[in-house]
Amino acid sequence: MTYTAETLSGLERDAAEILGRYPVKRSALLPLLHLVQSVDGYVSPDGIAFCARQVELTSAEVSAVATFYTQYKRRPNGEYQVGVCTNTLCAIMGGDEIWRQVSERCGVGHDETTADGKVTLERLECNAACDYAPVMMVNWEFFDNMTPDRALRVVDDILEGRDVKPTRGPSTVASFKEVSRVLAGFEDGRADEDQGVGDPSLAGLKVAREQGWEDSK
Amino acid sequence: MTDLTPVLTATWDAPESWKLGTYENHGGYDALKKALGMESADLVQAVKDSGLRGRGGAGFPTGMKWGFLPPDDGKPRYLVVNADESEPGTCKDIPTMMSAPHILVEGVAITSFAIGCNHAFIYLRGEVVHVYRRLLQAVREAYAAGHLGKNIHGSGYDLDVTVHAGAGAYICGEETALLHSLEGRRGQPRLKPPFPAVEGLYARPTVVNNVESIASVPSIVNNGVDWFTGMGTERSKGMGIFSLSGHVNRPGQYEAPLGITLRELIDMAGGMRNGNRLKFWTPGGSSTPLFTDEHLDTPLDYESVGAAGSMLGTRALQIFDETTCVVRAVARWTEFYKHESCGKCTPCREGTFWLTQILERLEDGHGTDADIQQLLDTCDSILGRSFCALGDGATSSISSSVKLFRDEYEQHVTDGRCPFDHAASALFDYETSPTAEEAHA
Ligand SMILES: Cc1cc2nc3c(=O)[nH]c(=O)nc-3n(C[C@H](O)[C@H](O)[C@H](O)COP(=O)(O)O)c2cc1C
Ligand code: SF4
Ligand code: FES
Numbered sequence: 086m087t088y089t090a091e092t093l094s095g096l097e098r099d100a101a102e103i104l105g106r107y108p109v110k111r112s113a114l115l116p117l118l119h120l121v122q123s124v125d126g127y128v129s130p131d132g133i134a135f136c137a138r139q140v141e142l143t144s145a146e147v148s149a150v151a152t153f154y155t156q157y158k159r160r161p162n163g164e165y166q167v168g169v170c171t172n173t174l175c176a177i178m179g180g181d182e183i184w185r186q187v188s189e190r191c192g193v194g195h196d197e198t199t200a201d202g203k204v205t206l207e208r209l210e211c212n213a214a215c216d217y218a219p220v221m222m223v224n225w226e227f228f229d230n231m232t233p234d235r236a237l238r239v240v241d242d243i244l245e246g247r248d249v250k251p252t253r254g255p256s257t258v259a260s261f262k263e264v265s266r267v268l269a270g271f272e273d274g275r276a277d278e279d280q281g282v283g284d285p286s287l288a289g290l291k292v293a294r295e296q297g298w299e300d301s302k
Numbered sequence: 303m304t305d306l307t308p309v310l311t312a313t314w315d316a317p318e319s320w321k322l323g324t325y326e327n328h329g330g331y332d333a334l335k336k337a338l339g340m341e342s343a344d345l346v347q348a349v350k351d352s353g354l355r356g357r358g359g360a361g362f363p364t365g366m367k368w369g370f371l372p373p374d375d376g377k378p379r380y381l382v383v384n385a386d387e388s389e390p391g392t393c394k395d396i397p398t399m400m401s402a403p404h405i406l407v408e409g410v411a412i413t414s415f416a417i418g419c420n421h422a423f424i425y426l427r428g429e430v431v432h433v434y435r436r437l438l439q440a441v442r443e444a445y446a447a448g449h450l451g452k453n454i455h456g457s458g459y460d461l462d463v464t465v466h467a468g469a470g471a472y473i474c475g476e477e478t479a480l481l482h483s484l485e486g487r488r489g490q491p492r493l494k495p496p497f498p499a500v501e502g503l504y505a506r507p508t509v510v511n512n513v514e515s516i517a518s519v520p521s522i523v524n525n526g527v528d529w530f531t532g533m534g535t536e537r538s539k540g541m542g543i544f545s546l547s548g549h550v551n552r553p554g555q556y557e558a559p560l561g562i563t564l565r566e567l568i569d570m571a572g573g574m575r576n577g578n579r580l581k582f583w584t585p586g587g588s589s590t591p592l593f594t595d596e597h598l599d600t601p602l603d604y605e606s607v608g609a610a611g612s613m614l615g616t617r618a619l620q621i622f623d624e625t626t627c628v629v630r631a632v633a634r635w636t637e638f639y640k641h642e643s644c645g646k647c648t649p650c651r652e653g654t655f656w657l658t659q660i661l662e663r664l665e666d667g668h669g670t671d672a673d674i675q676q677l678l679d680t681c682d683s684i685l686g687r688s689f690c691a692l693g694d695g696a697t698s699s700i701s702s703s704v705k706l707f708r709d710e711y712e713q714h715v716t717d718g719r720c721p722f723d724h725a726a727s728a729l730f731d732y733e734t735s736p737t738a739e740e741a742h743a
């Protein structure tokens with residue numbers, strides 16, 4: 086185990102809080118793996134050993150779980166996870182072309198990281214935002230209605246060290262490690278940040294308001 | 303013309319719609335207070351009488367599911383909300399939780415009280431971090447306001463709610479895989495029976511319901527059974543969110559009584575892009591057999607969609623116009639199923655692998671006529687022989703598209719290439735995109 090005493094005590098404090106949310110220890114495993122990624126940027130061997138001790142499993146058992154889920158990374162991840170949805174709907178609406186150009190600009194393919202460690206690219210499955218197609222996700226924040234130009238601008242900003250702003254979500258995209266900490270269930274005080282609800286989410290409501298329709302209460 | 307009926311979506315355009323104060327200003331948590339004054343058995347009965355059916359895809363009657371729980375033995379029983387929303391095309395639960403997380407939290411509190419649960423879980427897919435922030439905050443706000451926690455509003459009833467983030471796996475939307483995952487295991491389905499109602503989370507009686515099902519409960523308590531049954535059709539009651547995506551002018555969420563038609567919805571969505579012809583669509587996500595423009599007037603309720611050969615599923619209406627290659631669409635969905643197959647059973651694991659091989663060949667123009675038959679035969683060896691419904695769902699778009707568009711598959715074979723211009727179905731012009739310009743220079 087190579088964690089410093091300080092890192093380890095932080096991890097243990099957080100792990101205790103996570104374990105406290107569940108009646109059965111093992112249920113804490115998924116959030117613990119997110120927690121490990123918030124410190125190491127991937128599911129490291131140390132992280133696996135740490136999780137195993139917390140939930141009283143072997144490291145092999147923890148690995149078997151971690152490898153099942155695509156959000157747990159086996160290699161150090163880029164600071165930004167950039168995903169382009171290439172499931173059918175997005176692909177057809179332009180996602181395939183966006184993917185081609187983004188991949189070319191970054192010089193890496195699916196599940197690969199740029200040499201500077203900034204970007205890990207991923208071909209995403211449907212991210213439940215099809216009404217905003219074509220969709221891109223950066224560290225699991227929504228970049229809706231993408232075009233190749235818009236997508237490349239986002240990627241260039243990241244590669245050149247500038248903050249990027251999602252179309253729905255917080256004011257800026259947090260780092261992969263910071264977001265992993267949220268996914269472990271720790272609030273980061275950004276829930277009220279908002280870029281406005283997008284038009285597609287309000288499409289039906291707008292029609293109903295224009296027509297003066299109400300549910301028949 | 304069917305009127306839209308915004309209930310779950312009604313507050314989404316309010317400023318800070320996700321905050322407790324906003325929700326309470328719109329009557330939020332009144333239903334919880336009312337419910338706490340009722341007998342839990344009466345609540346279960348009201349939901350039975352409302353005819354509410356599960357909004358997660360299968361359409362099982364919600365009240366009946368609650369009624370399947372064995373009598374209270376004094377030990378824990380659980381409510382687990384399925385917020386994994388990952389079926390391609392499905393995009394209603396995520397905006398619900400982003401814009402109105404409290405409607406779900408209130409539904410969780412009422413449902414938990416009705417079924418005698420003191421610890422409920424919301425299992426959210428992990429790839430939507432801002433939604434997770436909003437849910438965590440909503441639960442924290444609800445505790446602080448006394449809507450959750452100990453002795454809720456002086457009723458003597460206690461409830462804890464844990465919001466849990468998954469880690470990327472479509473199969474975790476299948477309810478038994480979800481429970482497995484929530485127990486800290488690989489998300490692989492379990493054998494049913496025993497059903498979750500008898501042996502669910504931690505082998506205890508458990509109700510698993512979709513976000514939209516649970517979010518519909520406060521409105522039923524508030525407005526009454528007659529109000530709910532006043533919407534919808536004979537056996538498909540109430541309102542539901544219809545998610546339009548693809549080649550329509552205004553894609554988005556349209557909350558309407560069950561039984562509305564796609565023709566009406568497309569009209570409200572400003573028509574088809576460029577006035578193009580509708581070619582094919584999914585009524586309930588990528589696991590439901592394709593429809594065409596012949597089904598524009600099919601009432602979108604469970605019975606009518608079923609009678610027409612598909613499934614209402616999650617009302618994920620993915621709409622494709624005449625520019626779209628159906629082989630390309632189906633090949634991509636099939637890759638998804640191959641990728642997401644959990645590997646537990648052979649028909650699905652091996653079958654989806656072979657299906658993608660064949661479909662890729664066909665799409666690229668290297669396929670043969672025998673490949674088309676091979677597709678159907680492979681589907682036959684998956685459908686009804688897989689351990690869970692993922693395998694069955696993988697065959698839907700293939701079998702239905704071969705039936706509806708066999709000539710298009712054959713054309714890929716005879717032409718030796720895809721007859722479609724992929725750029726024509728995109729929302730932007732491939733030609734003006736930078737790389738294309740460079741390539742032309
Ligand atoms: C492969 C697969 C994925 C599923 N994904 C989801 C999902 O993301 N959300 C959901 O609510 N139900 C999903 N379901 C359906 C659930 O198994 C279950 O029927 C549902 O959560 C029950 O809730 P309901 O009765 O309220 O609809 C899925 C089923 C299968 C077979
Ligand atoms: S049908 Fe597919 S997803 Fe379901 S258990 Fe079998 S292999 Fe797993
Ligand atoms: S297909 Fe891309 S978000 Fe659904």
